[in-house]
Amino acid sequence: MLNFFDAHLGERFAAFSPSHTAALAILAAAVVLMAVFRYRLCKQGVRLALAAVLLMCEAALNVWYVTQHIWSVRNTLPLELCSITLLLSVVMLVTRNYMLYEIVYFAGIAGALQALLTPNLGYAYPHFRFFHFFIAHAGIVLAALYMTLVEGYRPSFKSILRVMLFLNVLAVLVWGVDRWAGANYMFLAGKPETASVLDWFGPYPYYLLVEELLALVMFLLLYAPFAGRASYRAKGESEADTTAMTRR
Structure with a gap:
């Protein structure tokens, strides 16, 4: 049990090892099940359960940092993109805020998928950090897809522009x-x-520009299933206008 939590012990993580592949397969299965049973789910129960799991992941990580005496301003603040989108996912699930949905759908899914495929992780299964890493990142993906598949939220093309602006402002602050x-x-x-996908993008600082382009391409791919369709908010506003005109 001590080795499960010990920050100084544990086998080094290996990409696409059996445990890594199994974690990806479990996420894929969860997405399929959510899509198949989306009309039968207890919306509030699932939504709040997802929020609770994500919040507990962040709390547990910080408790681990403190108990292992490795918490530091330089390394453990929640300022990585996935940490930020995790916290935004919690607020989005609780409030059902559309602007947060835009950020989590694009930046959350894109960032979490990249992290899941090429984990920046120093601990292999069955270490605590292995479980935390995959549960937290999978939770971000599931939160965004829950709002899309179950709640019926839809991104718009303008969402891409807003999220790109958000990421650039966030990058300046971070x-x-x-x-x-x-x-x-x-x-x-x-x-x-x-090893990470950044290894393919050239030296510093040029890889930051490639990241911008990659983010835009990934956002366009994520938007492709909804191209030509109204966003959730736009659809709601249109229905409200129609209702108002009918009452006149």
Whole structure:
């Protein structure tokens, strides 16, 4: 049990090992089940359960940092993109806010999928960090897909522009923290030590520009299933206008 939590012990994570593949398969199965049974789910129950799981993941991670004596301003603040979208996912699930949905759908899914496929993770199964990493990142994906498949939310093309603007403003703010703390949140000061998709994008700082292009391409791919359809908010506004005109 001590090894399960020990920050200084544990086997090094290997990409696409049996445990990694199994974690991806479980997420895929969860997505399929959500899609198949979306009309039978207890909406409020599932929505709040997802929010609770994500919140507990963040709380458990910080407890682990403190108990293992590795909490630090330079390394453990929730300023990575997936940490930020995780917290936004919790608020989105509780409030059902459409603007947060836009961010979580595009930035959350894109960032979490990249992390799940190329984990920046120093601990293999069955370490605590292995379970936390995959539950937290899978939870972000499931939160966005829940709002899409079950609640009927839809992104618009303008959502892409708003999320790109959000990410660039966020990057500037996080870069300021990086400079102040000597940190490397969101990998704005350098690439991660473990293998990642950033290894294909050239040296610093040019890979940051490639990241911008990749984000745009991924957002367009995520938007493709909804191209030509009204967003949830636009649809709601149109129905409200129609109702108002009918009453006149």
